[in-house]
Amino acid sequence: MTTLQDQLDEITANTRNLVQAERLAVSERSVEELFATGIEERILPVGALAPEFELHDAAGRLVRSQDMLALGPLVIKFLRGRWCPYCVTELEAWRDLYGTIRERGALMVAIGPQTERQNDFMADQHGLPFPVLCDPGCELAEKFGLATTVPEYMREYYMSILINIPFVNGESSWKLPLPATYVLDRAGRVLFAEAYADFRVRPEPEEALASLTASLR
Numbered sequence: 001m002t003t004l005q006d007q008l009d010e011i012t013a014n015t016r017n018l019v020q021a022e023r024l025a026v027s028e029r030s031v032e033e034l035f036a037t038g039i040e041e042r043i044l045p046v047g048a049l050a051p052e053f054e055l056h057d058a059a060g061r062l063v064r065s066q067d068m069l070a071l072g073p074l075v076i077k078f079l080r081g082r083w084c085p086y087c088v089t090e091l092e093a094w095r096d097l098y099g100t101i102r103e104r105g106a107l108m109v110a111i112g113p114q115t116e117r118q119n120d121f122m123a124d125q126h127g128l129p130f131p132v133l134c135d136p137g138c139e140l141a142e143k144f145g146l147a148t149t150v151p152e153y154m155r156e157y158y159m160s161i162l163i164n165i166p167f168v169n170g171e172s173s174w175k176l177p178l179p180a181t182y183v184l185d186r187a188g189r190v191l192f193a194e195a196y197a198d199f200r201v202r203p204e205p206e207e208a209l210a211s212l213t214a215s216l217r
Contacts, residue, residue, distance in 0.1 A: 004093045004204050011085050012200050026157045034148060035197035039178065043145040043195045050076075050188045051143040055111065055133040058120035063131055068107045069186050073212055075101060075108040078146055078180040080199065082114065082122035083163045087179060090202050091126060097205050098129050104212055106183075113138050113177065115170040136170070141177035146195055150174040183211050 016024060044050065053065045068074050077094060079087040091110060094101075101108050108130040112119070119132040138147040150158070150165065155174055158165055166172045180195035181203050192211035194203040 004090060004202060007089050007093070008086050008200055008202060011089065023157070026153060030151060030154045031198045031200075033151070037197075039145070039148065040195060040197055043178070043180065043193060044143075044182070044190060046190050046193050048190045048193075050182065050184050050190055051140065052188070053140050055135055055140065056116055057131040057133055058116055058123050060116055063109065063133055065188070068109070069184065069188055071107060073104075073106040073186055073191070074184045075106055075208060075212070076180075076182040076184065077108070077110045078141055078144070078177045078182075078195070079110055079112040080176050080179060081112055081165070081168055082118055082125075083165075083168060084179075084199065086199055086202065087112075088122070088126055090179070091122075091128060093205055094130075095126065095128055097209070100209065101212075104209070106212055109133055111135050111140060111177075113141070113169045113175060115168070118168050135177070137173050138175040138177050141175075144177075144180065144182070146177040146180050147175050148178065150176060181205075181208050183208050 054062055057063050065074065077091065079091065082088060094108065098108065110128065110130060110132045113135050116134050119134055122128070123132045135141055141147040165174060178195040178197065179199055179202060181192065182190060183192035185191055192208045
């Protein structure tokens, strides 16, 4: 069986075959520097009470965390943007498991800093059945301990490969979240929390779903 990480590793391998070594080194440097900050150790942990939020979905409707938690546990997937092949591959994996999530009485949302219009494009292109919410300037991601600011040399790198993050996000802060997976129980308590400084590494959805199953026993 092909795991999510197998699929992500294939993207990495293809990138290494296609991209010049000096360009790859820029990305590697940013990952190493971000890891060195210790940000992974400071994310909102299991057992914590998650902050409440009100964010707009791709159609501009206001979505409240309290309304969703009133219906069941909640899976939250923080993403960088539709320009990130790792993020869209991960969201497609969750899309394919959405029936299982609903069978277990839970809901799911994806949250990222890109504009509602970009979220709408992404949801439509990848057939996402769950809401994709806009977190301008990574304000909610900040509360989860996930917000980072892209360093100057990476800004130049992204622009050189036509990834215009200020345009995609509709503001100029150059903030991105760590890709992260959270599962909350109906009280808003964190059952599962995983985030990595290396954007190429993601937890398997089944690991998060196991925490959901355990909470229902």
